[in-house]
Amino acid sequence: MDLRGRSAVITGAGHGIGRAIALALGKAGANVAVADIDEAAAEAVAKEVADLGVQSLAARVDVAREQDVVDLADRAFAAFGSVEVLVNNAGIIPDSRKLWQFGAEDFDWCFAVNVRGVMNGIRAFVPRFVASDSPAWVVNTGSEHSLGIPHLRAGIYTASKHAVLGLSDVLKRELPPHIGVSVLCPGIVDTTLWRATERRQDDHGGRAPADPAAASVMQHGLPAEVVGQKVREAIEQEHFFILTHPHVVKFARERWEAIEAAFSHQAPRYDGDEDFDVTNIARKVRDAKR
Ligand SMILES: NC(=O)c1ccc[n+]([C@@H]2O[C@H](COP(=O)([O-])OP(=O)(O)OC[C@H]3O[C@@H](n4cnc5c(N)ncnc54)[C@H](O)[C@@H]3O)[C@@H](O)[C@H]2O)c1
Numbered sequence: 001m002d003l004r005g006r007s008a009v010i011t012g013a014g015h016g017i018g019r020a021i022a023l024a025l026g027k028a029g030a031n032v033a034v035a036d037i038d039e040a041a042a043e044a045v046a047k048e049v050a051d052l053g054v055q056s057l058a059a060r061v062d063v064a065r066e067q068d069v070v071d072l073a074d075r076a077f078a079a080f081g082s083v084e085v086l087v088n089n090a091g092i093i094p095d096s097r098k099l100w101q102f103g104a105e106d107f108d109w110c111f112a113v114n115v116r117g118v119m120n121g122i123r124a125f126v127p128r129f130v131a132s133d134s135p136a137w138v139v140n141t142g143s144e145h146s147l148g149i150p151h152l153r154a155g156i157y158t159a160s161k162h163a164v165l166g167l168s169d170v171l172k173r174e175l176p177p178h179i180g181v182s183v184l185c186p187g188i189v190d191t192t193l194w195r196a197t198e199r200r201q202d203d204h205g206g207r208a209p210a211d212p213a214a215a216s217v218m219q220h221g222l223p224a225e226v227v228g229q230k231v232r233e234a235i236e237q238e239h240f241f242i243l244t245h246p247h248v249v250k251f252a253r254e255r256w257e258a259i260e261a262a263f264s265h266q267a268p269r270y271d272g273d274e275d276f277d278v279t280n281i282a283r284k285v286r287d288a289k290r
Contacts, residue, residue, distance in 0.1 A: 011089050014041025018034075019034075028232050032055075063088070087141070088118040094156055138179070138182070140184070142185045148252050182234050191221070
C-alpha cells in the first residue's frame with residue numbers, strides 16, 4: 001500500500017517504537033495522529049511529525065478505555081478527512097516476577113492495555129475501513145513473545161502478546177480484500193518500556209517507580225528507528241509478519257519442531273482425518289441448511 005497522502009493513527013506513539021513508526025510513516029508522506037496516555041509526549045512527537053511537512057495531531061488516549069479510542073477515531077477522521085492506517089502499538093509490561101507471584105491486578109492491567117487496547121482499536125476503526133472502498137491497513141504490535149520465546153518472569157506479558165497474534169491471525173482472514181493486517185514481532189528494542197509502571201492508570205493501581213535495572217538491559221536493544229522503518233516497508237510491501245531480530249527464528253523453529261514431534265507420536269495423520277477439521281464441519285452444516 002502506497003503511504004503517500006494516506007493518514008495513520010498510531011497508539012503509544014509518544015515514545016519508543018510508536019514514535020519511530022510515526023516518524024517513518026510521516027517520512028513516507030502520511031499524515032499521523034499521535035495518540036498516547038502521556039499527552040506531553042504525544043504533543044512533542046506530533047510536532048516532530050509536522051516538521052516533516054505532513055499533517056499531524058496529538059491526542060491523550062488510554063487505549064484500555066473504549067470511549068477514548070472511539071473519540072480518537074472521530075477526531076482523526078474529522079481532521080484528516082479519512083484514515084487508512086491504524087497501528088495498535090500501545091503496550092506495557094508489568095514488573096518482572098514468576099507467574100504465581102503476579103497479582104490479579106497485574107494480569108488485568110496487562111490485558112487491558114495490550115489486548116483490550118488492540119480490540120478497542122479494531123472495534124473503533126475497522127468498521128469504518130470496511131465501509132470504505134479505500135485500501136486500508138492495520139498493524140498490531142505483538143512481540144517476539146508472540147512467536148514462542150518463553151520469557152521467564154514475564155508470563156503475563158508473554159500471554160498477552162500471544163493473544164495479539166491470535167487476534168491478528170483471525171482478523172486477517174475475516175477482512176475484505178482491500179484491508180490488510182500485519183503483526184509486529186520485535187525482540188528487544190531500546191525504548192522506555194521499562195518505565196511502564198510510571199505511566200500506569202489510576203484504575204490499574206496508579207503510578208509506581210520503575211526498576212532501573214530493566215533500563216540497563218533495554219538500552220542494549222535494537223534502535224527503535226530500525227523497527228519504525230521495517231513497519232513502513234511491511235505496509236508498503238503488504239506483509240503479515242513484521243520481523244526484526246533474526247535469532248528469533250531459532251525459538252519459533254524449536255516450538256514448531258516440538259509440536260510436529262508430538263503430533264507424529266500422539267496423533268499421526270491418516271486418510272480422512274480432515275473430517276474433524278472444524279472449518280469443514282461448519283461448512284457442511286451450513287451447506288446442509290441451505
Ligand atoms: N521495547 C521492546 O523490547 C519491545 C519488544 C517487543 C514488543 N514491544 C512492544 O512495543 C510496543 C511499544 O512499546 P515500546 O517498547 O516502544 O515502549 P515505550 O514505553 O517506549 O512506548 C509505549 C508507549 O505506550 C504508551 N502507553 C502506555 N499505556 C498506554 C495506554 N493505556 N494508552 C495509550 N498509550 C499508552 C506509553 O506512554 C508509551 O509512550 C508495546 O506494545 C510493547 O509491548 C516492545
